[in-house]
Amino acid sequence: MLTINLTVEKDVSIITFNQDDVSENSSPLFEIDFENGDQFESFFNKQIAKGIRNALIDLSNISYIYSYGISIFFNFYKELKYKGGHFKLLNPSVTLQKLLDSLRVSAFIEIYKDKDSALKSFKI
Numbered sequence: 001m002l003t004i005n006l007t008v009e010k011d012v013s014i015i016t017f018n019q020d021d022v023s024e025n026s027s028p029l030f031e032i033d034f035e036n037g038d039q040f041e042s043f044f045n046k047q048i049a050k051g052i053r054n055a056l057i058d059l060s061n062i063s064y065i066y067s068y069g070i071s072i073f074f075n076f077y078k079e080l081k082y083k084g085g086h087f088k089l090l091n092p093s094v095t096l097q098k099l100l101d102s103l104r105v106s107a108f109i110e111i112y113k114d115k116d117s118a119l120k121s122f123k124i
Helices: 034-049 067-082 094-102 115-121
Strands: 002-009 012-019 030-032 054-058 062-065 086-090 110-112
Touching: 002 034, 012 034, 030 034, 030 067, 034 067, 054 067, 054 115, 062 067, 062 094, 067 086, 086 115, 110 115
Parallel strands: 012 054, 030 062, 054 086, 086 110
Antiparallel strands: 002 012
8 A cells, every 4th residue: 555645844845655565575665557646646636735836756665657657747747837836856766767767757857866955956
């Protein structure tokens, strides 16, 4: 089961992901796909309704994002940009970074390797 966590630092909502059912034989990494995409999208929509303006999505526990997940990211990015906010990504794995690069995500969404640099980039 996917758990989505939200913390706030310097008016930036930091969103992290965890699995509830990690055993000794399973990986803490997971994929954003059609099965959990609805939960992911619902969470983002609730945050937008609550007035979130700046979001930093920590991808450190994400091994892969299918097209549905990428579309959710872009919808959230467009919604925040329309409201004068920002949407940025943090800590993608090497494999995930290659995927994001091949889709040219960084042409629209800023991607950071470390949290401090990402938070400073919001200029709040």
